[in-house]
Amino acid sequence: MKLALVVQRYGLEINGGAELHCRWIAEHLKKYAETEVLTTKAVDYITWKNHFPQDEEIINGIRVRRFPVTRPRRPEKFGRLQNELLGREHSEADELRWLDEEGPLAPSLIDYIRGHEKDYDYFIFFSYRYYHSYWGIRAVPRKSILVPTAERDPVIGLGIFRDLFRMPRAFIYNSVEERRMINALSRNESFIGDVVGVGSEVPAALSAEAFRTKHGVTSPYLIYLGRIDENKGCHKLFEYFIRYKKETASDLKLVLAGTTVMRIPAHPDILYLGFMGEADKFNALAGAELLVMPSFFESLSMVTLEAWALGKPVLANALCDVLKGQCLRSNGGLFYENYPEFREGLALLLGSPRLRQTLGVNGRKYFEENYRWEVIEKKYLAVFDRLEKDKEPAS
Amino acid sequence: MNQQSENAPGKRPDIAIDYENIDVARIMDDIKARVAGESVGESASAGAADSAPVPDFDLRSGDAQPPARGRARGLALRLMSPFRPLIKLLILPVYDEFQQTVRILHNTNLRLDHLYEVTDRDRHNAIVRLDRQREYTKLLHSLSHNLVVELTKLKIENDTLKARLEILEKDFDFLGKRERALEREVLE
Numbered sequence: 001m002k003l004a005l006v007v008q009r010y011g012l013e014i015n016g017g018a019e020l021h022c023r024w025i026a027e028h029l030k031k032y033a034e035t036e037v038l039t040t041k042a043v044d045y046i047t048w049k050n051h052f053p054q055d056e057e058i059i060n061g062i063r064v065r066r067f068p069v070t071r072p073r074r075p076e077k078f079g080r081l082q083n084e085l086l087g088r089e090h091s092e093a094d095e096l097r098w099l100d101e102e103g104p105l106a107p108s109l110i111d112y113i114r115g116h117e118k119d120y121d122y123f124i125f126f127s128y129r130y131y132h133s134y135w136g137i138r139a140v141p142r143k144s145i146l147v148p149t150a151e152r153d154p155v156i157g158l159g160i161f162r163d164l165f166r167m168p169r170a171f172i173y174n175s176v177e178e179r180r181m182i183n184a185l186s187r188n189e190s191f192i193g194d195v196v197g198v199g200s201e202v203p204a205a206l207s208a209e210a211f212r213t214k215h216g217v218t219s220p221y222l223i224y225l226g227r228i229d230e231n232k233g234c235h236k237l238f239e240y241f242i243r244y245k246k247e248t249a250s251d252l253k254l255v256l257a258g259t260t261v262m263r264i265p266a267h268p269d270i271l272y273l274g275f276m277g278e279a280d281k282f283n284a285l286a287g288a289e290l291l292v293m294p295s296f297f298e299s300l301s302m303v304t305l306e307a308w309a310l311g312k313p314v315l316a317n318a319l320c321d322v323l324k325g326q327c328l329r330s331n332g333g334l335f336y337e338n339y340p341e342f343r344e345g346l347a348l349l350l351g352s353p354r355l356r357q358t359l360g361v362n363g364r365k366y367f368e369e370n371y372r373w374e375v376i377e378k379k380y381l382a383v384f385d386r387l388e389k390d391k392e393p394a395s
Numbered sequence: 396m397n398q399q400s401e402n403a404p405g406k407r408p409d410i411a412i413d414y415e416n417i418d419v420a421r422i423m424d425d426i427k428a429r430v431a432g433e434s435v436g437e438s439a440s441a442g443a444a445d446s447a448p449v450p451d452f453d454l455r456s457g458d459a460q461p462p463a464r465g466r467a468r469g470l471a472l473r474l475m476s477p478f479r480p481l482i483k484l485l486i487l488p489v490y491d492e493f494q495q496t497v498r499i500l501h502n503t504n505l506r507l508d509h510l511y512e513v514t515d516r517d518r519h520n521a522i523v524r525l526d527r528q529r530e531y532t533k534l535l536h537s538l539s540h541n542l543v544v545e546l547t548k549l550k551i552e553n554d555t556l557k558a559r560l561e562i563l564e565k566d567f568d569f570l571g572k573r574e575r576a577l578e579r580e581v582l583e
Binding site: 042152154157162181184185186187205281282318319327328331332333334338339341344345348352354355358362 | 399410412414417418419420422423427430433442496526530533534537540543547548551555
């Protein structure tokens with residue numbers, strides 16, 4: 001079997017979101033099938049400017065074919081277009097213009113997919129909302145599998161996507177909530193699909209002490225890992241944390257790690273440690289009392305799964321239905337909708353080591369049952385099997 | 396079953412947690428109930444504060460003049476009133492004037508302190524109300540989003556039903572024609 005995984009960006013320097021998801025899946029599927037990645041030469045997700053010079057390279061044993069972006073995104077124009085699109089009545093042509101502007105505009109990638117349909121058994125497209133998925137799935141609908149990584153953001157309501165969700169042969173969803181949302185939008189319940197998600201590589205040796213010594217953190221802390229961005233709900237997290245600190249005499253710290261695109265308030269108990277390597281990140285997570293996940297829109301939240309893999313409880317934003325659903329299904333974390341609930345949930349978790357431990361154990365069990373790599377690989381193979389069986393009567 | 400209550404740091408009432416069979420949904424229900432209880436308490440106390448009467452300060456307490464007694468005394472005082480400032484200046488010690496002024500200022504300070512306190516409380520209540528409004532707005536936003544999703548579903552449903560109706564109408568026409576054709580054939 002030969003697979004092509006199609007994604008907007010790919011590389012070792014991209015360490016989050018659908019791109020990392022795609023890389024991990026590619027690296028795990030190579031045991032079972034000849035796996036290639038088709039992507040663009042971009043690395044910056046805001047402008048999609050061409051960055052990688054070479055057309056082809058091998059990354060961790062995977063052949064990666066790169067195609068140039070013919071026109072970088074103009075963020076201001078794109079923002080204006082999106083506001084107009086979401087705020088006014090519009091036509092399908094407007095939506096397609098928005099899609100072109102969103103990018104990454106790489107027509108040669110689509111031409112390659114169309115021209116090499118026979119060379120691959122399946123094309124797995126990651127992220128429904130970009131140019132490569134929309135036109136790629138249209139080019140090879142009978143061989144396409146979509147991993148939508150859809151969040152509950154407004155663009156999912158655009159008419160072009162309703163049709164798109166009725167086009168691929170199969171779907172691989174990240175969560176039950178994501179499947180429910182896409183089913184509701186496009187009535188594609190009858191399509192082959194499964195809730196799979198992605199696994200995680202947890203290092204065998206962890207040292208919370210090493211993290212504490214390296215960064216001089218002596219007090220108990222909660223941790224946020226990921227992009228520090230208003231879109232991720234970080235502004236609310238800062239507001240709630242500072243208010244919590246004012247109201248209680250706790251010596252709690254908030255440790256942040258990741259790239260930042262917003263101003264972090266200058267507060268003695270908010271420690272921003274910049275971008276962290278994998279080992280450092282897991283050490284930091286191992287030493288934390290809990291992980292806090294303030295994001296409003298998530299399709300899976302890999303970092304939440306990593307916290308559960310380490311047996312750490314989670315305090316998540318309940319306005320994100322995926323995070324709330326994961327907490328309820330796993331019994332591995334609490335959630336909040338507003339400040340009073342944040343305060344109560346945090347106080348309850350910090351005041352009870354036993355509760356933290358029990359939630360952590362539940363989280364780890366949930367991770368082991370659903371997100372271990374063996375489970376993920378098996379689910380992908382099951383989808384391929386169903387597609388093969390589905391093909392047989394027709395031939 | 397191992398059921399235990401643990402206090403969060405501080406003074407809050409307990410939430411019972413069954414550690415052997417932990418249920419996040421139930422814990423969250425307890426947290427929500429507690430938060431709801433608190434906000435009811437807050438609004439009740441806020442209401443009480445709003446309606447609390449302002450203490451009555453005797454701003455004339457510095458007036459050391461004894462009340463006039465008797466009609467004759469009253470008449471004499473009225474007659475002397477144009478000369479009052481002069482008489483005061485001549486007979487009243489400056490010390491008494493000073494003491495009166497200090498008392499009046501002290502009472503003014505007390506009044507101002509009270510007004511500050513009331514304003515501060517109002518400001519705090521306004522912040523609480525604003526926070527609640529913000530949460531409502533957020534909920535409304537989420538509600539609008541869900542409504543959009545539901546409307547989208549309904550539109551799809553409507554389109555499907557319309558298409559089905561058209562098909563049924565066509566089928567009906569076709570069957571009618573067929574019936575007429577068969578009748579003709581039978582009659583012939």
